Amino acid sequence: MNFEFVKEWLAKLGIEGKLPELDLIVSSLLVLIGCYISYVVARWLINHAIDRVLSKAPERWYNSLVNSGFFKRCANLAPIIVIHNFIPVLFIDDFESWQSPLRTVVGVYLTWVITSILTALANVVSIAYGYSYKAREVPITGVIQVAKLVLVLMAIIITVAIVMNKSPMYLLSGFGAMTAILMVIFRDTLMGFVAGVQLATNRMVAIGDWIELSDHGVDGTVQEVGLISVKVQNWDKTIVFLPTYILIHESFKNWQGMVNTGGRRMRRSLMIDLDSSRILSDEELEEVAEKHFNQSAEDWLSENELQKPVSNLTVFRVFANNYLRNHKQVREDLLHMTRLMQPTAAGIPLEIYAFAKETEWTKYEAIQSSILEYLYSVMADFGLKNYQYMNNNQAFSQQSEEGAYNPNKPES
Template sequence: MTAWITAILIGWKLNEKTSVSIAGAVIFILIFLTAFLAYLIAERLLLKALKVIVVQSKTKWDDILLEHHVFERMVLIIPALVIYVFAPMSVYGQAWLHKLAVCFLVFALLQTFDKFLNAANEMYKKSEAAKTRPLKGLLQVLKITAYAIGLIIIVSLIMDRSPTIILGGVGAASAVLLLIFKDTLLGFVASIQLTENDMVRLDDWIEMPVHGADGAVTDISLHTVKVENWDKSVTTIPTYAMVSESFKNWRSMQEMGGRRIKRAVNIDITSVQFCTKEKLEKYREIQYISEYLSQKTEELQEYNQKHVKSSNRVNGRHLTNLGIFRIYLEKYLRNHPHIHQKMTRLVRQLEPTEHGIPIELYVFTNTTDWNAYEAIQADIFDHILAVIPEFDLRIFQNPTGHDLAKLYITDIRTESQ
């Protein structure tokens, strides 16, 4: 091929040296164009046809392979093979084309192996054994080993040396390299782990109290991760610390579209009591619980008639103002326009303490905007604090100066009488 192109160029009155150079360049271009064309055909035709077959098949493992882009990485093998096969066409650059093709082939195989391990881990996670014996750590070791071997092979091809010689040289120099470039190597490995596990991205809101970080990530480099805190200060964290230490990332909260409210009000225990008929009639006027009270009252009356023989209120089942208040809060949150109804929504009674009975709200707002979240949370608890007396309950609060002054005035008036 090269000789034929050279002969044509010489026939066009070009000198032999120029003709040979142009012929070599043309061959290079043709080989790479052929490889690119083969890649396009494989991606546009073979890969699409394979996707159709996978979607129509009843098995699940091929769907997982497709979801983790295993077939897309396998397509990269085709242009590498094309370059290797057509390399003999280039008389003068044949050796370099062979090296380039093998290096690209190793890279494609590593990428395919990487994605295949991800898919294998996904398939394994669906089994019962995965609950007690996770494989993610082992698969990460396999990935690191595979990439290390692939890097040695590529370097040995470029330097035209045996892989064993390269490996021996690396072993001899590793002690010096680890001593001199300790922080760089730790940062490099940490960067790979952060990227591979998608642990942190730019603009993520993270909290790392050990380093005083609470804000948005503004920069991720080899050695440091910069966080702009909400008070506009900047915290610099070593990259390897992001892997070796724990931190909280709020990204999933922002992606889910809901932010949690977890706050309790303490009810004075002495204000909890059984409901009389008068109280029940009063509570029935509250729209959210009127239907519930009617159904529950009938249920309890029927139960007590069958199982209770004494008129003492201790016997049998009876409604309490605290229980009705809790049901009211559930109905109130279910009808609140700013509460995310598809996420967890709980109103729970916690263990009584010296500060009363905590009634905790565990819900999510339907927005993650900080200002809106705080406004919604404040609005909900404003309402709760205002509505508690309507259920004949009291908020627990330690005595204040106002309470003591009021008590003192009452005592003085009592003595004067």
């Protein structure tokens, strides 16, 4: 195909030979218009092909191909084909020397168009894989990012080779000398890639896991495991981007085991006033047994392998343990107990240790709170008091009631 009609049209206007470049300009504009038309037609054909071919395809493949922009980038090949075919037609005679640099430009553009298509294809794989049930346990985000990085590096090498008119192998032969520099530049990338492979292989962390690293202010859910960083949303809704290799080089706590087990540990202490601990009389023991155990004191002592004399602290500890064992929201198959801890200045801690059936935070806290609230409320039935710090006024009032010197009390 040639553009003789352009010359004839210019001749009719009476400017033939007066401006040789005008022929080239008009012809180039026509080619550019043709490139745009070819792009629009290619987009139209591809869109209709998508509707026909992918109408019965699985949803994950349809969504991944459409949302990744794969077909849109494929349409960019049409203008390149048009320009490549018209370069030897447009640039002739006085402009023949332009063909070589223009072919170089087209070659570079073609290289990056193909690179963009391949990166879009990588996005297709990533999006489609995200629909799989394995995506949470074994994320491939890091692998996809490495693939994109390799594609970009290859595109850079090919671009330089095209501009220098050299073979890519010629450039790669001197690539070893730059290895040390590249190791420094891509240190975090390489370390992140190795860490990502180890995390995925050993299944140390996955998307949706609750992890905790107190030294780095991380306490929340993993949103994304990338090549360089791990995105974590803390419970206060802040976002933390953590270098991937830190999860390999430093220890962290993964709470996913708790979620998978279906039991969340409760470990709270009731602080009991030491002065309220005493031996129960037979009448008091009988009253407690009938009220809280629905049986006689002798039967209760025999059932729990206890004998007189028995303290109110012992009776309350056994009562709390039985309450945990019979609680509907406590896991019976997991460890549960009540135990006395080392006495402190704040009283004797009676530790409640059990696993709630609910792992979701609000439900878990509700179960834990209801258990503690009930035990606090019945503590007085056993003659026990919860330890509480007194302020100066309370201490002075208590001393006055016990017969200490009171300046406001009249002398007898």
